[in-house]
Amino acid sequence: MSGLTFIKLNPPQLLIVVFLFFAFSGMLLLKLPVSTTDSISLVDALFTATSAMTVTGLVVVDTGTAFTLFGQLIILFLIQVGGIGIMTFAVLIFIMLGKRIGFQERLILQQALNQTSVGGIILLVRRIIIFAFLIEGMAVLLLSYRWIPEYGWVDGFYYSVFHAISAFNNAGFSIWSDSLMQYVGDPVVNIVISFLFIIGGIGFTVLTDLWYTKEFRKLTLHTKIMLFGTLAINLSAMFVLFVLEYSNPATLANLSLVEKLWASYFQAVTTRTAGFNSIDIGSLETGSIIWMLLLMFVGAGSTSTGGGIKLTTFIIIILAVNTFIKGKHEIVVFKRSIHQNYVLKALAISTISILFIFVSLFILSITEQTDFLLLLFEVISAFGTVGLSMGITSDLTDIGKGVIIFIMLLGKLGPLTLAYSLAKPRPAKVRYPNEDLLTG
Numbered sequence: 001m002s003g004l005t006f007i008k009l010n011p012p013q014l015l016i017v018v019f020l021f022f023a024f025s026g027m028l029l030l031k032l033p034v035s036t037t038d039s040i041s042l043v044d045a046l047f048t049a050t051s052a053m054t055v056t057g058l059v060v061v062d063t064g065t066a067f068t069l070f071g072q073l074i075i076l077f078l079i080q081v082g083g084i085g086i087m088t089f090a091v092l093i094f095i096m097l098g099k100r101i102g103f104q105e106r107l108i109l110q111q112a113l114n115q116t117s118v119g120g121i122i123l124l125v126r127r128i129i130i131f132a133f134l135i136e137g138m139a140v141l142l143l144s145y146r147w148i149p150e151y152g153w154v155d156g157f158y159y160s161v162f163h164a165i166s167a168f169n170n171a172g173f174s175i176w177s178d179s180l181m182q183y184v185g186d187p188v189v190n191i192v193i194s195f196l197f198i199i200g201g202i203g204f205t206v207l208t209d210l211w212y213t214k215e216f217r218k219l220t221l222h223t224k225i226m227l228f229g230t231l232a233i234n235l236s237a238m239f240v241l242f243v244l245e246y247s248n249p250a251t252l253a254n255l256s257l258v259e260k261l262w263a264s265y266f267q268a269v270t271t272r273t274a275g276f277n278s279i280d281i282g283s284l285e286t287g288s289i290i291w292m293l294l295l296m297f298v299g300a301g302s303t304s305t306g307g308g309i310k311l312t313t314f315i316i317i318i319l320a321v322n323t324f325i326k327g328k329h330e331i332v333v334f335k336r337s338i339h340q341n342y343v344l345k346a347l348a349i350s351t352i353s354i355l356f357i358f359v360s361l362f363i364l365s366i367t368e369q370t371d372f373l374l375l376l377f378e379v380i381s382a383f384g385t386v387g388l389s390m391g392i393t394s395d396l397t398d399i400g401k402g403v404i405i406f407i408m409l410l411g412k413l414g415p416l417t418l419a420y421s422l423a424k425p426r427p428a429k430v431r432y433p434n435e436d437l438l439t440g
Contacts, residue, residue: 016413017068017197023050023409026078035071041244047074050405052078054307057064057172058378058399059276060394064175075173077357083169083200098188118193128204128210132168139164139196165431167196170306172275173386180266181401184278197274198234201300202226221336226301229311230272233295237268238292250283271295273306275387282390288388289377296384297353307385307411309349316346337353352415357383360403367399368392382407 024048029035031042040048044060051058052075063072140160148156159175166173174180182187199207210222242264245252252260266278271292284292298422299308316331320343323331331338357379364375374390381388382404396404 010052016409019053021407021415022081023053023079024409026029026053029074030071034068035074036067037195040066043401045407047401048075049078050332051387052076052155052171052173052386052410053082055079055083055169055171055273056307056382056385056411058382058389058393058408059173059387059403060396062177063173064177069219072162072175076162079169079173080165081232083171084128085167103419107439124312125345127208131204131207131211133316135199136164136168139192142188142192143270143311146186147193147419163193164196167204167274167276168200170197170200170273170275170300170304172270174276179277181278181280184224184255184263184266186203187262190262190278193276194269194274195267196274197272197306198230198269201272201274201299201304201306202230203304203376206301214416220339222302223335224334225315227313229315230301232270234269236290237271237295238265241267243290244285244288244291245279248283248285250280251285267292268295271298271384271386271388272298273308273384273386275381275385281388286373291372292388293380296380296386296388298386299386307383309346309353309415313346313349320346349415355381356410356415360407363403364400367397367403370395378404379407383411384410 022294023046023315027042027046028207030045031040035038047058047060050056053369061067061073066361067075087139136355140157143160143164144157147159150276162173163174165171172179176182180189180193182405203219203222203226209220213219213223219227242252242260245264246260247253252263255263266276270276272295295309298314299310300306302312303308316338319333319338324327330394330410333344360379361372361375364370364379368375370392373394377388378396380386387407393404
């Protein structure tokens, strides 16, 4: 790892290079005859590898039938590495080998884990690894209890491992072509799978804070905002989907009340970058689709396995708007003020994201003969690394697949990482006089 220091790249650039290396390596492995039941194109192999590395879950070929066991294990490895983080795994290996981790590597980790400083970064990595494997292991046991009696010891255990890793890392890959639609009312599957991607999407810094802090008032502001924000957005999403889809015969209408509640809950939380579905996404009402677009754009938490602009970014913008409307000059939440720099960062993330989404939609509107709403859903799903689709992924042209590949990378790495890799920020050395500007 120390060998990386001689490369004249800043941390964002190096992170992108390493990520692309793994994605292209995954493409080559998935293109091997031993990986597939039938030959797939290089574009489809790259799309699948990128979708796995970015823990998105969009697929151009059916995972359970197009790939052999070897190919599925490659996908699973990419999901695990992409979800927890490439640099996190690198640190794990170097810790096991007893190697020293230098300041340059800590800077890369800071960028990869979206931390504000390098202090305590190695400790955070250790905790991430412990939490990840502990939670995944417990989930495998619970899912095995459900699936071994149904599929037998070997298949039942394998399905449990695959879906536990996929769910915790918010990947959304499934062995079954209909995802989890056959388990729409199954409480064990719904609870375990949703618990995994909620925990994975809430962020590792929140998990460590909850584990080591015994009193709520001593939790960090980030943790408090994430907990209340996650609860509020999940409950509101469940209520909206339940009401809008209640009479839809293609989704909830033919289900029992209990199954309706499970389906509404699952679809509400899965849009936070998880990618699994228990009802047909392509049959949702237009209002539900638009609501899910917002949820996917917002995404999961910072330092999590999910994508999107991040929940804290969205909340900061809402708080800033509320503060401005009330004529105040300081954002205050939980008796703590938020510095203006975080507001500017939130605006930068959102603006860059919207611009890239707009450009992607513009290109896809030219290359693809598909309804605009379907294209919009596909792009937002890719950006949020959600993996939900209205059924057009496999029908995209090679150019369209290339656009979605780029958006998946953008959603996983973050718009600011890409921006910093292109232009290194420089502090202003000269201050100019202020002048009024008409807005609004």
